[in-house]
Amino acid sequence: MTDSVVISGIGVISPLGSTLGQIAARFCAGQRALRPLSDMGVDSAFGAPLDEIPVDVIPADKRSRIGRLDRLCRLFLSAAYAAVGAAQLSIDDADADRVALSFGTGLGCLLTNAEYNQKLVEHGPTAASPRLFAYTVSSAAAGEVSIALGIKGANVTSHAGLAAGLQAIGYGFDLIRMGKADVVLAGGADALGAALVRGLADMQLLKTRAAQAFRSPVAGVCPAEGAAVVVLERGDRALRRGARVLARIDGYAAGFEPSLTQRRREPTAIAETMCRALALSGRAAGDVGVVITSAHATALDALELAALQSVLADSTSPVLCAPKAACGETFGAHGALGVALATALFNEPARAADNVAFGLDGVSLQAGDAQNRLQRARLALIHALCYSGPTVTLVLAREN
């Protein structure tokens, strides 16, 4: 087993911004990216679609394929290029098979599936589009990234619902620890579009009124989109090539809480998984200074809080952050964006405002208190929880 796995670069595309500095500053300032979704065919619902997916990070000679890519592919491709650029990583033929991809997505190619199938429904088999069908596999995005960057190692896309991105980063961590790769581009993404929003509306899963994390649950989501890709690297390799180390992953664990869709919900497996992640990392619960939670002002917030209270009982002053309050439900991207946010909070000085961070009692911290606690934090738990059961916890350590 390799001793350490570090993050040497992050690419992020989120409703809060596309740099670590932006997301830290806007999150700490208490900004909200949510807006009405009337342009997607629903009234009285809110979400956070991206105005545009930045492509300027993609080299000009690689942009010729962008026009044929679906939104999920564009998100992953842009975030991957941004991560590789931030890490100042070069991938050449000599080591291309030691570089791997591990992507997670909650909804995958749902938008392309819907577009492809709509043509079949309307016009029959002759309307089947080879161009669209090629992108009806969720692994298409990772395939596009591998082609663009010349990556020839393991190339894995995973679905784990809203925990997919964090699970993918955990799997990337394992690939390096087990000696299967030296570098892994790992992360999560999900794309928002009219077909998804209409489906959520049909399922009555769109929040129609304001709610506050941990305090006032309202069923449903404020749908959003985004992507975050991290460059995971063996610590000694990063050191040798003089890379800037942004954070270190100390451990992770994945679990499943089967009661989440039942009347009587329990936090048992959520807490078990958090404990397992800490145990595998060799770190004590008392060391945890920041938790990036999955809270989205739903009934699941109380379960997550109960699990954290039981696991972090020995921690004196952890700060609980609820990024979904600021940027909506980013589905499978959430955990990866959480890793980006925690890394940003470790590395980017930002003044915290009221109502962006919570104590272990679920009550909002005052700005000064939150600021002091965040500055002291050396260890973060990133937690992703899916309504259907998957729960993943990753332990992230400050490196500087």
Add this chain to the structure above:
Amino acid sequence: MQHSTQPRRACITGCGALSPIGNSMAAFWEGLVAGRTGLQTIRAFDTTGMTVANAGEVKDFDPQARLSGEEVQRLERIHQFGLFTARQALEDGQLDLHGVDRSRVALIVATSLGGMLVGEEYQRQKASGVGEFDMHRLFDFPYYATATGLARELGVRGPVVSPSIACASGTQVVGMALELIRAGHADICLVGGVETLCAFVVNGFNCLRATTTDTVRPFDARRSGLLLGEGAAMLVVEERQHARARGARTDVEVIGTGLAGDATHMTAPARDGAGAARAMRMALADAAVAPTAVDFVSAHGTGTVYNDAMEMAAIESVLGEAAGRIPVNSIKGAIGHTLAAAGSFEAIMCAQILRTQVIPATVNCEQLDPACHLDIIMGAARRQPVRTILSTSSAFAGNNAAIVLRCSDTA
């Protein structure tokens, strides 16, 4: 990570199959050995206007053989397939999940289509406005719902994930089980692939002109394309000491896994087979097995011109001079291309080969491609000693996966 002086090893302790040639592991195996094919005209949905309308459908599926009436009523067809087959595998492994720590049980289920039948029905109803559609059913539409739905039914509390590397997923999940066990994340992994045939995917492969109006003929000179299939294949992959402690069989071991990308094209394989070869070499290296020690290769063998040519080149390059002496087969002529389930069906076949020392033939391969220098098993099943097996799969987006299985030693 769990640290131990002994590396953790993984054994296949149970198998379940629901296939176009039989609805149990025994029937699936018997059909393979007998050289039966389950390919025929699609009956489950209207194929009007489709250029190719043959496929391998599951026949005479009786969910009530393993599911309660309430489960049959509540569960979508894909969940019925998954639960039915998972219970077979657990029974075959004599494993009662209520008797083990379920936080140490992982569930890894691959699917390329997931709840697509639900999605098709939803869009049809929305377009026509005719009839009613229970919107609650859309919870079963996302890919991950196939795995999470099964995890809920079984009460699993360990890692639950649905890998998606398209047609190589069924092999990848077996390799992932080995990785989860080695890394200490789980003691038991219930893994496999589940697919239900639908118009969405048949039209897709038809429009790519990847399907055949003849039949599937892997490695045959006349091969002209693939036919799709459906079904479920589930395996219990278990940490060896854990299996031994409960008296389960540990005679077949998963010892290596490899994944590699072509990085060349979204839907076509790299012509030289370099990606597939890399995955095979990685798996052999992971298993610490020399290519010359391989006794049998389970090929992806879809029956398309380019896939099979690519695989011939890849297998030859990996096995070197020994390539012509090592038997190879493909089961796509028997059950069709079952997409994300394909590699798991093949893993079950490999386990059975190691247990019985009988290798099924490649159904419909009658006139071997003159360019093929491999020992493709044709005609009838062959009995010969097999101790180590390499199984390989390839997929859209340039994904390749390989695993190595062997008869376990007694140490």
